[in-house]
Structure formats: C-alpha cells, structure tokens
Amino acid sequence: MSLPVTPVLSVVPTRGLMDETFKVLVENLPPVFPVTIHSLHQSENQGHWEAYAYYMSDHRGKVSVSDDLSFGGTYTGKEPMGLLWSMRPVPGSPEGLRLRKVNVCTPMLVNISVYSGHDGFRKLAPLASVLTERWYLAPGVQRIDIREKGVIGTLFIPPVLPKSGPGPFPGLLDLWGGGGGLFEYRAALLASRGYVALALQYLTNGELQFVALELLDYFETAFNIIKHHPQVMPDRVGIFGLSLGSIMTIYLAAESTVIKPRCCVCVSGTHAFPHGKILSEIYQEFGDKVRLDKNNYQIWRGIGLAILSDPTKKVDVMKINCPMLLVNGHDDQNWSSTESAEDINHMMRAEGKEHLLTRLEYPDTGHLIEPPFSPHFRATKFIMNTRKEKTILLWGGQTKPHADAQEHSWRNILTFLQQHLYGSPNSKL
Incomplete structure (x- = not known):
C-alpha cells in the first residue's frame, strides 16, 4: 500500500x-x-x-x-x-x-x-x-586482561562517576556457571554501574581450569586480586554467581578462612554439591536422575534434588556471616534452586542468621536469570565435557514472566549491592 x-x-x-x-x-x-x-x-x-x-x-x-x-x-x-x-x-x-x-x-x-x-x-x-x-560497556570503563598468579579473567574498572568520583570503588568477583569459558558481559555491565568487576574463568567445557592452584586457592587468589587493586576499597568486595558460580559463591562465603566477602548475590544456585567433582563426573554418578521432556531435552532438576537430599554434601551455610541475596525461578528445570533456597533459609534461621538472607523468587521463571532485556532461553545446547559432546538442556521459564523477573531482579540486585558495598557497615537488610 x-x-x-x-x-x-x-x-x-x-x-x-x-x-x-x-x-x-x-x-x-x-x-x-x-x-x-x-x-x-x-x-x-x-x-x-x-x-x-x-x-x-x-x-x-x-x-x-x-x-x-x-x-x-x-x-x-x-x-x-x-x-x-x-x-x-x-x-x-x-x-x-x-x-x-x-x-x-x-x-x-x-x-x-x-x-x-x-x-x-x-x-x-x-x-x-x-x-x-x-552496550554492556559504558564509555570510560577500562578492560584489563588478567593472567596473574595462575588466575585467568578480565577486570573491568568504572569510569569517573558523579557519585563516587575517580574511585576507589567497591569490587565484585563475577562467576558464571557450568558451561565454562570466560564471559565478560555481566562484569562489564556491573563496572558500568560503579563496581570493579573481575569476570573469572574457572571451567573449560565442564572441566576445572586450575593448574597451579587448588580449588579454594584459585577463587581466593582471584578475590584477592580484586581486593588489593589500587582502585578497589579492600573491605568492600563481594561475589556474584550464577548456577555453578552461585555454588562456588556460597562455598567461599562459608568455608574460606582467607577471604571475607562483604556480600554475595547467588542466582539459581544451591548449597549442595559434591566437592571436587567436575560436571561430567556428577552426570555419570547421578545420570539416572536425568529426565527427558517431550522434545528430548534433558532436565537436571533430579540431580540437584538427589544431591540436596544428602546432608554430607551440603555446605554449612550457618558459617556465613555476610548479607546474601538469593534469586530463583520457580520453573527452574535445571537445578533444585528453590528447594535449596528454602533449606538455606531454614538452616540460617536455626543459627539466628536469617536476617542476613534476602530472597527473590519468581513464578514461571527458569534457570538462566540474566541482566534485563536479554532474550529468554528455555532450552539451549550445552557442551558436556572435553570431548565436546553436545546435548540440549531444559532451563525452564516462560518468556514474559521470565523477562519480568530479569528486569525486577536486576533492579533489586543493584539496590542490594549499593546498600552493602557502597552503604555503611551497619546498613540493615
């Protein structure tokens, strides 16, 4: 026409x-x-x-x-x-x-x-x-490759900001999940919002990255690289994890005697994990718990539930002494994140530490809760191991509710970080 x-x-x-x-x-x-x-x-x-x-x-x-x-x-x-x-x-x-x-x-x-x-x-x-x-990277954000003390990652430093000036800034260790590799976009966006952020590589195709350092040492060394950077406030460093990255975040907050995160953000994670095992070993041990949907996509929730049912595989979250934000979707088909959040809440309440915990839970929302306006991925390809065997995992979620959850949770994550990394030590949840 x-x-x-x-x-x-x-x-x-x-x-x-x-x-x-x-x-x-x-x-x-x-x-x-x-x-x-x-x-x-x-x-x-x-x-x-x-x-x-x-x-x-x-x-x-x-x-x-x-x-x-x-x-x-x-x-x-x-x-x-x-x-x-x-x-x-x-x-x-x-x-x-x-x-x-x-x-x-x-x-x-x-x-x-x-x-x-x-x-x-x-x-x-x-x-x-x-x-x-x-853009994920605001004008003026510095990007620095890190190959230091055995640690592999990328550091992002904010530009001069109206509120904070030239720095120093609070810091964040940014941990992605079990897919491995080095992804920088969330750390870049966090630096654009005023945080020195280190995107850490710790897995390659589901296998542990560590060569010179042991499991705990690797993360502690990475944390200290941020902490001791001249542009970072050393007493204001937190950890931000998704999926397996959240498991490692909880583990570090509870078990490390070397580092003390100021606060933690855990998206779609759990406090139950067979320590020292790589993903392919976990899959072999609990493979009978995997289900298939009508499209033959793999559902891993059963693996998480099986691990969570064994008290010996739980991190002792009662040792955690910093504020922690848990973000979960009720339709997480990849892991037992909502059940884990409830159990963490129960354990911390029993220890008198429930005040340290903030929970955000969303209906019809899946596992991959990303920064806002990212497309929703209900099921995607996943590389299982170094042989690069691919499957399709079902993450869950419905597009509109999942999108709403991403937008709402990101606003609340930024508020949480502002309160606990920029706020006074006595700030309350």
Missing part, C-alpha cells in the same frame, strides 16, 4: 546500556493503520535473532511501543522493551541457540523497522528503519 506521506520512526536513545530502556515511536501514519514493528540482530556467530509486534496507529497516525498495545507477534500487550526480550532465532535457525555477547568492546546492533500490515511483512520493504546500539 502506498502512503500519502513518509512515516517517521524514532528510537530514543539510539545508543544505551543493555539495562536501559528506550522509546520507539512511529509517526506520520494514516489513522487506524496496521503496522508491524520488527527488531533484527545479527549475532557474533552470524545467527539472526528477531522480535516483532502488531499495532494499529491511533487517530493521529502514531504508534508508541511504550504506550500502545500489541495484539500479536512475539509479545502482546503494552511492553516497552518487548522488541528486545522477546527476541528469538529467525525461522530456519538451528535448534538450541543462545545469544551471548562475546566482545563487550563492540555494541549489540539492533535494527528496528516498521512495515505496512501484518501478515507477510518479511516480504515487504520497510517503511522506515533505525539502527540502535546496545
């Missing part, structure tokens, strides 16, 4: 951090005119991801994604950031993909376009397009 005027598409801001919102507005449309607003991203491995939504212009010929209702597409309703969090691989893509930023020194480029009509919009030329940049 030819239009009497040229539609105008604006995205404000076109450049922003990944946890910031934007406003998408289409103007100069005919009144009550059907349009599809589409977002498209080409990942670093050349995969394509998209989201789209159907709108009708108002009597003034406008569509505001922040204010108007979508009545179809990858999301429905009033969802200002649905064009990001509802992204999925384009039709025909391989199964089990996961979108993760590898090079944080470049932005995630997202092309936002508006099309006439709804059905078959992909076959049409867009009425207008805007290229946007989504």
